Amino acid sequence: MDIKYAILGLLSWRELSGYDLKKMMQDSELFYWSGNNNQIYSTLVHLHHEGLVDVQLQPQEHLPIRKLYSLTIEGKDALKHWLISEPQLPQLRKTFLIQLAWSIDLSHQEIDNLLATYENEVRLRLVMLKEQLKRGTLINPARNPREKYVWSMIWDNYMQSYQAELEWASKLRRNLPE
Amino acid sequence: MDIKYAILGLLSWRELSGYDLKKMMQDSELFYWSGNNNQIYSTLVHLHHEGLVDVQLQPQEHLPIRKLYSLTIEGKDALKHWLISEPQLPQLRKTFLIQLAWSIDLSHQEIDNLLATYENEVRLRLVMLKEQLKRGTLINPARNPREKYVWSMIWDNYMQSYQAELEWASKLRRNLPE
DNA sequence: AAGGACATGTAACACGTTACATGATTTT
DNA sequence: AAAATCATGTAACGTGTTACATGTCCTT
Secondary structure (H helix, E strand, O other), rough: HHHHHHHHHHHOOOOOOOHHHHHHHOOOOOOOOOOOHHHHHHHHHHHHHHHHEEEEEEEEOOOEEEEEEEOOOOHHHHHHHOOOOOOOOOOOOOOHHHHHHHHOOHHHHHHHHHHHHHHHHHHHHHHHHHHHHHHHOOOOOOHHHHHHHHHHHHHHHHHHHHHHHHHHHHHHHEEEEE | HHHHHHHHHHHHHHEEEEHHHOOOOOOOOOOOOOOOOOOOOHHHHHHOOOOEEEEEEEOOEEEEEEEEEEEOOOHHHHHHHOOOOOOOOOOOEHHHHHHHHHHOOOOOOHHHHHHHHHHHHHHHHHHHHHHHHOOOOOOOOOOOOOHHHHHHHEEEEEEEEHHHHHHHHHHHHHHHHO
């Protein structure tokens, strides 16, 4: 349950509501749960049961009560414990490779089209990432040189992955036997 | 439901049982369902309902009946239709990046350890892939130059991804501010 | 008039993983 | 004696996505 630790991490910066978390996670490559309502709200309830977060209720006029979550001591410990735990390998699910594998009986033209479409999608993703980075709409804290450096490397990691995918596709198109 | 098309693809080569499919998919990077029993057997039932596969029963002594599945015309069409459909972007779930992001408050030593452990895991994965490739335990058909080339590029793609991950981690370790 | 921001939440479904159950035969 | 191979399948659970429901205020 990785979303649990992602939430603990974000809460370690400052107290947040479920809605805040949703906004921070949505459209984020890093928080790949895509701002999923369901998982965020139920994980928060779960974390509260476990005693890893506290809730502070903020009544508002004309709006539902805002529930501000913050880490408890136990929450901070749980996060710290996870941080030094065994890292996981990235999960690379590349459905396109399966599609490509069985496309070899299509015409050269059709395969080339397929690869071109793939390239375009990847390129678009890359451009969007760069754009988000430039506009500062990505989470990108820089309270000290180390934090700044690490976060720049995090976004680099994704850009590098997509860039490599582009070059791979381009090479494949150039060298595909007739 | 991508496993559906992965199964149709494999069946397009030759008729196979659920057990055969399971063996082909397990420990495979490409077929990331990890040889999952449950999904394979139920997808086969589903495909049969849809009329995309035929079943041929093979009674055996001392063993359960073997069910050999093969593609129907409709199955071949469904596969072909999927092949020329819109490619999907790869799904890159890199939990380690989240872990790293909140590790910046650990000691330099601890972060370095974390990165070293990550590198080792990735390196191991890379070595295993290369080993599997050398031993021919990966699915790697080469009935013609194009098929041979495409499959070599498929496995290259994964090796490239892991290689890039290694270089990224190494760079991070070298440049991490104190 | 329509849609988005704010803020909570639930329902339904789809996808994925692990473990179990059966039971003979063969290998370690 | 234990474990793997062959071959089917189910149960239980965990994770992830989409859509819906409520209701006010503000912007287009």
